[in-house]
Amino acid sequence: MDGLIRFGFTIEEINILMDSNEDISLISDNSVNEIIKLLKDNNCSINTIKNIFICNPFVITNNIIDTAKLINKLKELGFTNINLLLDSNPYILNISDKELEKLYNKKKDEGLKSSEIIDFISYNNVI
């Protein structure tokens, strides 16, 4: 919990997180710091990170390697502003890189262009 407090979450906000994802109480500060660093490395501001965690508290307990793979896949598919994407659609962090690619290809088969697919994923809860 110290990791979240040091980041700027209030006790009330941490309680909100734990109400939604009880596994947060089991996570180490190191793991919390790792996910915060990963998001910061992708230009997410403090407010964006807070919004991501509050909206999708499972991000904190997801496997960091899987989250990093997903972000890399997003970049590979053409997403340039990961911070903006995650601000709009924090739930995207719950899908795997393979599921993302499957979704992308499905939309491509439906006739959408790359930029349209990127927008579809950015502004719709695709989970």
Next chain:
Amino acid sequence: MFDEYLLDIGYTKEQINVIRNFSNYSSSTLLYNIKNLYNFLKQNNINNNEFINITLTNPSIILESIDNIKLKLYELNTFGFNKLNSINILKTYPYILDISTERIRTRLNKFIDLGFSKDNIIYIISNNAYLLRGDFSSYKRKFDFFIDYGYSKKNTIKIFTNISELFDCNITIIKNRINDFKSIGFSSSDIINITSLIPNLLLSNSNIIHDRFSYLIEFGFKDKELIQIIKKLPILLKNSYFETLNNKLNNLIKLGFSKDNIIYIISNNPYILIYSEDNISNKFNTLLEIIDKDDLIKMYINFPLLFGYSLNNILDKINYYNKIKLDTSYIINSKVLVFPLELIKARYFYLSKKDNNYNNLFLEDYKFYKKYKIKTTELLEGDF
């Protein structure tokens, strides 16, 4: 002497007879061994009741030399079991002393060959030490069943670590449970996802979906909608979530949403069911101070993602839109609240120089690029 010593420890007369009669050794020999064993185990924090239980479960322990017992415990310690684990194993599974050290070592290595880490194995064996002895080929068959079905090795290991009873379970039970999920409408990959997340569903009652969601079905959700909800968010099947569903739905009704609204918004954003009632109510009531109730409900229905966003995120956007005197109808058309504030500010700055048509603030990126031939990265860098 024999009887008094054992009575002192806490044995009943019947239990003393069991101990006396389990072997042909004389009472004096048994007494000598029991005293040594008692002293040794007492030093290892085993209390009298536990001692009695160990000796009654496996009376042959009384005939074991202390050195031999120490060797077995040492074998476990070498592997990585700490003293507490080892003693607990002895308490819960005294038959460990009937297993040779070589066999213990071989068995532990077999689990490693399957892919379990030492930590997994210590956890599994500490809780189910009988796995040191059972038919390993049967355990492997069950393990391989999962791999052949399509579970990743990682998830299979996770499942068996969490529910090591699966090693001993009749494989037909697991197959039947998988078929039950299939008959409800889940695909193999859904089943793998759901049971990897909540492994104990594999050993649960076959009507679990209907039992757990009976309230939702009565509420008005159709089976098909529930299946989609569970596919999107299988964690809802966990006790801690489904037990509170009733309260959460009632809370939404209290806030002013109709049943049809609720079914719609949850089908679109099942994450609503993970947020506490206080979380949702506090946000809703704060927004009520600035937005009319009917408009607010309309906003949430148009944009179910809103339930998840932090209050600050929503307020920052609304305050900015009010500042730039954006028409309220645009705010109520909630999709605008999806757009990141940073992007909207950059677009507003750009449009205020180039174009008065602020309706285009909320165009999706590719449409904005098509119309104005400027990319998001350029807008954000102010490079225009």
